[in-house]
Amino acid sequence: MLLAGIPSVVYGLWGLTVLVPLVSQWEPPGASLISAMLILALMILPTVALTSEAALAAVSHANLQGASALGLSRKGIVLGVALPSARKGIQTGVILATMRALGETMAVLMVAGNVVQTPTSLFDPVRMLTANIALEMPYAMGEHRAALFASGLLLMLIVTLLAWLARDGAPTNA
Numbered sequence: 001m002l003l004a005g006i007p008s009v010v011y012g013l014w015g016l017t018v019l020v021p022l023v024s025q026w027e028p029p030g031a032s033l034i035s036a037m038l039i040l041a042l043m044i045l046p047t048v049a050l051t052s053e054a055a056l057a058a059v060s061h062a063n064l065q066g067a068s069a070l071g072l073s074r075k076g077i078v079l080g081v082a083l084p085s086a087r088k089g090i091q092t093g094v095i096l097a098t099m100r101a102l103g104e105t106m107a108v109l110m111v112a113g114n115v116v117q118t119p120t121s122l123f124d125p126v127r128m129l130t131a132n133i134a135l136e137m138p139y140a141m142g143e144h145r146a147a148l149f150a151s152g153l154l155l156m157l158i159v160t161l162l163a164w165l166a167r168d169g170a171p172t173n174a
Helices: 008-026 033-057 061-069 074-103 106-111 129-139 142-169
Strands: none
Touching: 008 033, 008 106, 033 074, 033 106, 061 074, 074 142, 106 129, 129 142
């Protein structure tokens, strides 16, 4: 899964040169919330895939063989035994990937349009919270600076909550 090692700026550059023009053909301006969502989905896919693969590999072979011996079809084994057994590990991987997406700045900044507004549709340009903090912190003073720190605190609380959820959802060795 070499995609996990690609720097976010490379994803952003690809999104800006390939994805944004494709979205623009569908609904201008192209640099929008949907473009940011698609780039983030592409960026977190390797994390979800790797953690899901590890969770599925950890499923007991005895359980899989037992299901096969009972005459379950391949689909039945996957849906009835493997996925339920690996559910917590897969959920933990999704939460981990979501945490990565929440902290992403560069790729999102490049494809989201960088407009300070509340979007009314998926095709509206936006500025994400992390990008707003990074762009405005150098010149922020007083209440503006305090608001940026509050935004950072909110982001940290969300990530902490997700980390707590991942800890509770992590598979145990019992």
